[in-house]
Amino acid sequence: MASDYASSGEYIKHHLQNLTYGQLPAGFERHDGEVLAAPTWTIAHGAEEVQAMGFWSINVDSMLFSIGLGALFLYFFYAAAKKATAGVPSGLQNFVEWVIEFIDNSVRGSFSHRNAMVAPLALTVFMWVFLMNLMDLLPVDWVPYAAGMAGVPYLKIVPSTDPNVTFGLSLSVFALVLYYSVKMKGAGGFFAELAFQPFPKFLFPVNLLLEGVGLIAKPISLALRLFGNMYAGEMIFILIALMFGGSWILGLFGGVLQWAWAVFHILIITLQAFIFMTLTIVYLDMAHAEHH
């Protein structure tokens, strides 16, 4: 709880730290003053240690929660798919069909080419992002506090507040965009699209710069939009949670605020999942489209 920490700054920092597992180099002075004699694989304590671990470390909490939520989604949908009949649908099948019809309509509305992969991709993106965002509605202290008592020093339960997760998604989508751009238009056609418009051909460096920035902006904006929204939402939950450490009046006020923000957040998490999915579809549609 917030009152267990030396300062509210400590509390916030602790809540924003992932459970990172990586290798610390030899000679590194750890948080408790211990100087490492040899390179050591361990859990990072504090931002400096995460920094020192470099790229080849992994956010265990993000991976576990994202894989768990994705598996949960696939488990229920697979269970419904296995028993899917054309007859009167049962409760689960009804729900799954409702989601699938919704996704299918979105794909039909935004994607005007033939590709059997786009609709399942959109479904996965939507449900996965939605479930990851949904973790935000759990009160910020519950799971990390319980995990702390079990000996886990850090835990961030909302994977979409980890930029690694959102960039992992958006860069995968970007790879597909590049793949289909080259596949549908050929390498030359794709280059022509980047270099020979919107200005006349002799200005191709300008074109290349403009279109290049536009292209790179796609995955970055896609990832940052989701990350920013969820991170900001999480931050506000943390700030509200700080109030619980104050007087009971402040705590009561905080409780009301948390409830109100959570209700509002239901909209945000759904909207962000929908936006991520729609933009994925739109980017893939643009990758398929032939420019003349």
Place this chain on the structure above:
Amino acid sequence: MNFNATLIGQSITFVIFVWFCMKFVWPPIVNALEARRKQIADGLAMADRGRNELELASRKAGDHLRDAKAQAAEVIGQAEKRAAQIIEEAKQAAREEGDRQLAAAQGNIVQETNRAREALREQVAALAVAGAEKILRREVDAKTHADLLSQLKAEL
């Protein structure tokens, strides 16, 4: 923001999830939806056809009913005509029978009358003879006066 290998792990997980969804989740459900759509469309078409057939059948039934009514009316008409005819015939027969019986009765009456008249005549003749006998106070030989007697009889 610290980027680390989570980025790669997330991408790999994403690819696996999309592959799984594309392979095992999406097709069966979309197929089921498509099959149900087709079933509903078939059902509606069948209902439409049924409605048409019903209309056709009811029209046919109406036709049959009208035919039957016309036939019944014709049969009734014929029967009435026949009944009238039978009555007429019966009346005719009765009248003829009556006439015949009347004629026979009249014949009988005439016969009886004649017979009675004959008997009367005989008796009158006998009475006349007896009267004459009494008047003459003598026996009249019936044989000799037979001519006379029969002449008298004829005159009576």
